[in-house]
Amino acid sequence: MNDLLVIGAGLSGLMTAYTAAQAGLRVKVIAKGLGALHWGAGTIDLFGYAPAEPKQPVARPLDFVAGWLSAAQPQHPYSLMGAEQVAAALDSFVALTAAVGLPYGGSQKPSDNLLLPTAVGAARPTFLAPQAQLAGDLSRDEPMLIVGFAGLRDFYPHLVAENLAKLGQQARAVLLPFDLLTTRKDSNTVQQAQGMDNPAMRSKLAAAIKKVIQPGERAGLPPILGLNASVQAWTDVQSQVGAPVFEIPTLPPSVPGMRLFIALRDKLRQMGVRVEIGLEATGSSAGDSGHIEWVETKTTSRPLKHRAHQYVLATGGIMGGGFDSDHTGRVWEVVFDLPLTTPQQRSKWFRPAFVNPEGHPVYTGGVLTNAQMQPLDAAGKLVYDNLRVVGDLLANDNPILQRSMEGAAVATGYAAGLDLARVSRN
Ligand SMILES: Cc1cc2nc3c(=O)[nH]c(=O)nc-3n(C[C@H](O)[C@H](O)[C@H](O)COP(=O)(O)OP(=O)(O)OC[C@H]3O[C@@H](n4cnc5c(N)ncnc54)[C@H](O)[C@@H]3O)c2cc1C
Numbered sequence: 001m002n003d004l005l006v007i008g009a010g011l012s013g014l015m016t017a018y019t020a021a022q023a024g025l026r027v028k029v030i031a032k033g034l035g036a037l038h039w040g041a042g043t044i045d046l047f048g049y050a051p052a053e054p055k056q057p058v059a060r061p062l063d064f065v066a067g068w069l070s071a072a073q074p075q076h077p078y079s080l081m082g083a084e085q086v087a088a089a090l091d092s093f094v095a096l097t098a099a100v101g102l103p104y105g106g107s108q109k110p111s112d113n114l115l116l117p118t119a120v121g122a123a124r125p126t127f128l129a130p131q132a133q134l135a136g137d138l139s140r141d142e143p144m145l146i147v148g149f150a151g152l153r154d155f156y157p158h159l160v161a162e163n164l165a166k167l168g169q170q171a172r173a174v175l176l177p178f179d180l181l182t183t184r185k186d187s188n189t190v191q192q193a194q195g196m197d198n199p200a201m202r203s204k205l206a207a208a209i210k211k212v213i214q215p216g217e218r219a220g221l222p223p224i225l226g227l228n229a230s231v232q233a234w235t236d237v238q239s240q241v242g243a244p245v246f247e248i249p250t251l252p253p254s255v256p257g258m259r260l261f262i263a264l265r266d267k268l269r270q271m272g273v274r275v276e277i278g279l280e281a282t283g284s285s286a287g288d289s290g291h292i293e294w295v296e297t298k299t300t301s302r303p304l305k306h307r308a309h310q311y312v313l314a315t316g317g318i319m320g321g322g323f324d325s326d327h328t329g330r331v332w333e334v335v336f337d338l339p340l341t342t343p344q345q346r347s348k349w350f351r352p353a354f355v356n357p358e359g360h361p362v363y364t365g366g367v368l369t370n371a372q373m374q375p376l377d378a379a380g381k382l383v384y385d386n387l388r389v390v391g392d393l394l395a396n397d398n399p400i401l402q403r404s405m406e407g408a409a410v411a412t413g414y415a416a417g418l419d420l421a422r423v424s425r426n
Pocket residue numbers: 007008009010011012013030031032033034035036037039040041044045279280281282314315316317319320321322334335390391392393403404405406407409
């Protein structure tokens with residue numbers, strides 16, 4: 001029997017599985033499908049915006065977590081774990097990405113948020129980003145050449161440059177021919193990135209950029225520099241162009257997120273962790289016993305029971321499929337029917353103003369836990385002794401407004417994995 005069954009293969013589930021497996025636990029991951037890594041920017045947003053008006057980016061998110069957040073929101077998942085453990089989780093993530101050959105880094109000023117350009121030329125605070133995005137940091141001085149491709153959907157370099165200029169950045173744009181990327185008439189960034197795994201394709205691209213870039217400039221591209229050999233592709237293009245090159249994430253599917261998913265999944269498999277996608281958990285043995293014996297999954301042929309000593313629920317919140325709802329506004333957690341703080345009336349899900357500084361209760365609601373990520377009921381009583389809950393399922397987080405979802409996934413996954421390792425030693 002496995003020591004641990006992780007349900008969900010988003011960032012929080014993968015981080016839990018890695019932390020526990022590294023500590024020697026026998027781990028299996030099951031998931032209905034792919035997580036939000038395939039949708040986001042592939043960065044780690046730790047804390048982007050303070051809950052105050054006017055909305056200002058947080059400059060030093062770890063200091064913010066240790067200071068303001070811990071005092072003002074002691075039930076926030078970061079406050080429950082403590083800023084030191086959040087910092088340790090991020091260090092562990094950075095070491096993991098280096099070990100899997102997809103290194104992540106932060107601002108040149110240690111502990112500061114990066115400010116990276118979006119695909120419409122806005123500035124986005126984030127704490128960690130893959131190496132290939134780091135030269136886009138808006139706190140750097142070099143002027144930018146934004147490189148687009150005629151006919152490529154969802155990346156308009158002139159729009160990006162124009163909006164960056166409004167932020168006081170020196171930026172200009174150029175459109176290169178689409179056939180530098182692919183001869184396919186209809187392709188998305190994933191297929192273009194796969195094309196750049198081929199060294200001959202990237203040499204052609206680098207030569208074209210070299211012709212248009214001016215001395216002292218850095219070049220910003222959509223995220224097309226390789227999928228399986230992305231670090232090699234980025235390094236090659238940058239050295240052949242002879243200037244810093246960075247990627248700007250575009251709309252889903254997310255190439256940077258897919259690279260991270262592939263790297264983490266492969267690492268887990270090398271460590272002996274089974275990662276099985278296509279298994280939807282539909283129920284469990286959990287009743288009033290306070291202890292979980294098995295989790296049931298639906299497959300095309302027959303239901304399966306998965307048994308382990310410990311369980312981690314990482315099924316995402318309202319966005320990831322971890323919660324379901326019906327026309328009455330009732331919201332429930334789908335595998336263990338855990339108690340939720342989410343309002344159970346539809347009229348209470350949203351505040352009247354769409355852009356409300358406090359956010360909307362449907363997103364801030366979720367599962368209450370203690371510092372070990374064990375689920376609690378409204379009275380603060382432990383619900384199951386062998387279950388942990390991580391990531392987007394957690395209550396008292398305001399992740400959309402605060403831009404903290406991936407940071408919370410990494411931090412809570414790490415905290416749960418570490419605590420499970422401690423429990424298994426005792
Ligand atoms: C479009 C989009 C853009 C985003 N952009 C940002 C951003 O810019 N910044 C930011 O901080 N965050 C962003 N996020 C969110 C962020 O990426 C995730 O919230 C974060 O990575 C936490 O993920 P998670 O592991 O908790 O859940 P998820 O990544 O949602 O993973 C949930 C996992 O559980 C599985 N699952 C669900 N139900 C079941 C079930 N019944 N049985 C088995 N498996 C199940 C799913 O298949 C999936 O594998 C974005 C999310 C989306 C959707």
